[in-house]
Amino acid sequence: MNKRGILIVLSGPSGCGKGTVLAEFFKSHPETFYSISATTRSPRVGEQDGVHYYFYTKDAFESLIEKGGMLEYAVYCDHYYGTPKAPVFAELEKGHDVILEIEVQGAFQVKQRVPEAVMVFIAPPSLQELRLRLEGRQTDSQEVIEKRLAAAKKEIEWASKYEYLIINDQVTLAKQRLETIISAEKLRVSQMKEEINEVLKNA
Amino acid sequence: MNKRGILIVLSGPSGCGKGTVLAEFFKSHPETFYSISATTRSPRVGEQDGVHYYFYTKDAFESLIEKGGMLEYAVYCDHYYGTPKAPVFAELEKGHDVILEIEVQGAFQVKQRVPEAVMVFIAPPSLQELRLRLEGRQTDSQEVIEKRLAAAKKEIEWASKYEYLIINDQVTLAKQRLETIISAEKLRVSQMKEEINEVLKNA
Numbered sequence: 001m002n003k004r005g006i007l008i009v010l011s012g013p014s015g016c017g018k019g020t021v022l023a024e025f026f027k028s029h030p031e032t033f034y035s036i037s038a039t040t041r042s043p044r045v046g047e048q049d050g051v052h053y054y055f056y057t058k059d060a061f062e063s064l065i066e067k068g069g070m071l072e073y074a075v076y077c078d079h080y081y082g083t084p085k086a087p088v089f090a091e092l093e094k095g096h097d098v099i100l101e102i103e104v105q106g107a108f109q110v111k112q113r114v115p116e117a118v119m120v121f122i123a124p125p126s127l128q129e130l131r132l133r134l135e136g137r138q139t140d141s142q143e144v145i146e147k148r149l150a151a152a153k154k155e156i157e158w159a160s161k162y163e164y165l166i167i168n169d170q171v172t173l174a175k176q177r178l179e180t181i182i183s184a185e186k187l188r189v190s191q192m193k194e195e196i197n198e199v200l201k202n203a
Numbered sequence: 204m205n206k207r208g209i210l211i212v213l214s215g216p217s218g219c220g221k222g223t224v225l226a227e228f229f230k231s232h233p234e235t236f237y238s239i240s241a242t243t244r245s246p247r248v249g250e251q252d253g254v255h256y257y258f259y260t261k262d263a264f265e266s267l268i269e270k271g272g273m274l275e276y277a278v279y280c281d282h283y284y285g286t287p288k289a290p291v292f293a294e295l296e297k298g299h300d301v302i303l304e305i306e307v308q309g310a311f312q313v314k315q316r317v318p319e320a321v322m323v324f325i326a327p328p329s330l331q332e333l334r335l336r337l338e339g340r341q342t343d344s345q346e347v348i349e350k351r352l353a354a355a356k357k358e359i360e361w362a363s364k365y366e367y368l369i370i371n372d373q374v375t376l377a378k379q380r381l382e383t384i385i386s387a388e389k390l391r392v393s394q395m396k397e398e399i400n401e402v403l404k405n406a
Contacts, residue, residue, distance in 0.1 A: 121392070123402050156402055164387070165395045167402070177390055184367070184387030187380055189324070192368045199326050199359055199370070 003194070005033075005097040006185050007088065007114055008178075009107045012122030013152030015134045017168045018101060021122060024175040025099075033091040035100040038064075041079040054084060072102065072109035083110065097182060104158045118185050120178065121162040125169045127153060206397070208236075208300040209388050210291065210317055211381075212310045215325030216355030218337045220371045221304060224325060227378040228302075236294040238303040241267075244282040257287060275305065275312035286313065300385060307361045321388050323381065324365040328372045330356060 012018045026032065038054040040061050049055045056064070061080045064070055073082025083100060091098050100110060100117075111117050124130040130152055134145045159165055164181050168174040185191065215221045229235065241257040243264050252258045259267070264283045267273055276285025286303060294301050303313060303320075314320050327333040333355055337348045362368055367384050371377040388394065 123399070126402055126404065153403060156399065159399050159402075160392050160396065162392050164390045165392050165398065166390065167395075167398055180383055180386045181390060183380075183383045187367045187369065187384060189363050189365050189368050192370075193363065195368065195370055196326070196359065196362050199329055199362075200356060201329065 003095050003191070005092040005095050006182055006191070007092060007110075007117040008097065008099045008120055008182065009110050009117045010099055010101050010120045010122065011104050011107045011155070011158075011162070012168075013124070013130065013155045014148055015130050015137075015152065016122050016124045017133070017171065017174070018122050020171050021166075021168060021174045021178065022099065022101065024171055025178055028175075028179075029097070031096055033088075033096050033098045035083055035088050035098055037081055038070075038084050039079055039081045041077075041081075056080075071100070071113055072106040074106060082106075085113075104155055108161070116190065118164070118181065119162040120164045120166060120181060121156075121159040122166045122168050122174065123156055123159060124152075125167055127156075206298050206389075206394070208295040208298050209385055209394070210295060210313075210320040211300065211302045211323055211385065212313050212320045213302055213304050213323050213325065214307050214310045214358070214361075214365070215371075216327070216333065216358045217351055218333050218340075218355065219325050219327045220336070220374065220377070221325050223374050224369075224371055224377045224381065225302065225304065227374055228381055231378075231382075232300070234299055236291075236299050236301045238286055238291050238301055240284055241273075241287050242282055242284045244280075244284075259283075274303070274316055275309040277309060285309075288316075307358055311364070319393065321367070321384065322365040323367045323369060323384060324359075324362040325369045325371050325377065326359055326362055327355075328370055330359075 010018065026034065036050065036054060038056050038061065040056055040058045043049065043055050047053065058080070064084060065073060069085050071083040071085050071088060073080055083102065088098050088100065102110065107119060111119055124133065127149060131145065131149055134140060134148055140148070166174050166177045213221065229237065239253065239257060241259050241264065243259055243261045246252065246258050250256065261283070267287060268276060272288050274286040274288050274291060276283055286305070291301050291303070305313065310322060314322055327336065330352060334348065334352055337343060337351055343351065369377050369380045
């Protein structure tokens with residue numbers, strides 16, 4: 001029997017470098033499953049079902065909600081977005097860890113439904129640094145940047161409700177911190193019931 | 204200001220190799236403080252106050268108990284044994300981690316008084332392995348070994364009330380697991396309040 005994997009719920013403001021940290025992480029942990037969201041919006045050019053999103057009809061999405069088949073969901077611009085429970089649980093059962101990258105509200109919905117989920121927040125070293133990163137992208141107007149910064153500040157205020165905080169001062173360090181958290185969570189007594197029984201077997 | 208250290212409460216049955224794991228650990232972490240017990244029994248030949256034990260008079264020990272100055276204590280063979288709070292807290296304040304090696308009852312007394320203490324249990328890979336180790340020492344009679352094994356079994360049944368479990372299958376791995384636990388505990392949001400404030404400063 002495989003040992004059940006760990007479910008990591010990861011949040012962090014836009015521009016904090018989550019994506020880069022995760023890309024580095026997955027290079028060394030290809031067996032870890034990156035949870036894919038479901039949505040009722042139409043696929044854009046190049047988007048594939050089961051790769052970028054699971055594309056559901058409104059009926060299918062609502063029926064899953066009713067059956068308790070969504071770990072979390074929200075409505076955005078008249079479309080549903082959410083995390084189907086089945087693929088996540090299937091991977092956990094196989095013994096694979098699962099990373100669910102998700103915004104704050106969704107994160108707490110997941111924690112409510114899966115209390116053993118490990119809540120990790122990634123933050124930039126400072127809001128000044130975040131401003132520099134957003135300005136450095138040269139894709140957003142000053143107005144958009146100010147909005148993003150205000151949103152980031154609000155999100156970071158939620159960090160204290162998470163279980164772990166990773167400051168993304170250096171990508172390699174941030175990736176190692178994520179690895180450390182996952183390794184330690186595997187040593188939790190709640191994850192080691194079988195090992196305790198094994199130790200006690202046949203004295 | 205120093206970041207407060209982590210208090211690790213470590214238990215495990217006699218013969219599980221705790222001592223060897225800790226010796227390896229302290230080689231790489233000389234700054235970590237190994238908490239010394241206090242006792243009212245007389246020093247044996249070669250024992251030094253503040254090295255092997257803090258040697259207290261009965262009055263001094265009881266007065267500390269009354270003032271809430273003991274993290275835990277017990278009476279054994281008509282003598283008090285316990286952990287004075289002051290040196291442990293002084294080291295934590297300095298930012299040093301503290302390891303308190305202690306049996307199960309004392310461990311839970313500490314957790315009650317210091318809820319943020321991290322409870323770690325070290326177990327042998329199996330009771331058979333423990334039997335082999337105890338027999339290999341060739342210091343105890345078969346009767347003593349059976350008693351130790353029965354005691355170990357009882358202790359290991361408490362493991363599930365701890366927070367982390369380290370199986371000491373290999374000393375180097377067990378030491379690394381202890382390091383992982385401590386590193387992850389330093390990433391806990393409760394340990395990172397200053398960092399969160401720092402991130403939010405001057406947007």
